Amino acid sequence: AVPPGQGAMAALIGLELQQVQEICAEVTGDGKLAVPANLNAPGQVVIAGHAAPVRRALEIAKERGASMSVELKVSAPFHCPLMQPARDGMKPVLRALKIGEFKFGVIANVTAEVNRDPARVVPLLLEQITSPVRWEESMGVVARTGITDAIEFGCGRVLMGLMRRTYRTIRVRPLEDLASLKAASEPGAAAKA
Incomplete structure (x- = not known):
């Protein structure tokens, strides 16, 4: 882009x-x-x-x-307007996907709201390419639901640090390799976090 x-x-x-x-x-x-x-x-x-x-x-x-x-x-x-060419390129790719009914809501970081409508997935993903990530607000949605445990997928612990800084009631565990996957799947893993 x-x-x-x-x-x-x-x-x-x-x-x-x-x-x-x-x-x-x-x-x-x-x-x-x-x-x-x-x-x-x-x-x-x-x-x-x-x-x-x-x-x-x-x-x-x-x-x-x-x-x-x-x-x-x-x-x-x-996540800024300069990414419009990437957004334009992703439009046919995303529109070709078949998106089924949701089993649970997904927080869209572009709106900081829970989405349960499969028809909104593609427009929200496209908008996110050129719009700010509203991470703090999105995690506020999580905090208000009463969730106490979360997992950060991927390499690093940046999101875990942001959560600790902003919403201390939610414990976050990183899931970044085979060892952390095994640890997370142990009985009582959430209580140990």
């Missing part, structure tokens, strides 16, 4: 969303943009866009008291 080096993402830590939005508005112009892309936790927002405005936003964030601002090592500026 974006040629290498033309886009960037950066984490701004220690600033609230409104401050980040103001910084992004300041650096956006002349056909170049930076926008919030991941609303991770209070005081932790990731921005994405063209490389120059994202890098300028890093400088401004430091000047305005961000406790940390760092460019992320990513291959593209995800």
Whole structure:
């Protein structure tokens, strides 16, 4: 969607969303943009866009008291309007899928709402390609359901850290390899977490 080096993402830590939005508005112009892309936790927002405005936003964030601002090592500026070519490319792929009835609701990070409608899956996935991930709000939905245990799939423990920081009532265990799968499947594993 974006040629290498033309886009960037950066984490701004220690600033609230409104401050980040103001910084992004300041650096956006002349056909170049930076926008919030991941609303991770209070005081932790990731921005994405063209490389120059994202890098300028890093400088401004430091000047305005961000406790940390760092460019992320990513291959593209995800979850922002620059990903429209990827969205366009995914449209026929996703529309070709047959999606059955849900056995349970799925939280769509683009809306931070539970979706139970199979007809909404493709539009929500397409929208997520170019829109911010509303992680903090999505996990708030989980917290309000009374869920006390969760599993983070994949490599790393970033989401586990975000959950600990924001919703301490939910215990998160990583599931990243065969050993963690075996540990999670042991009787009473949730109680040990």
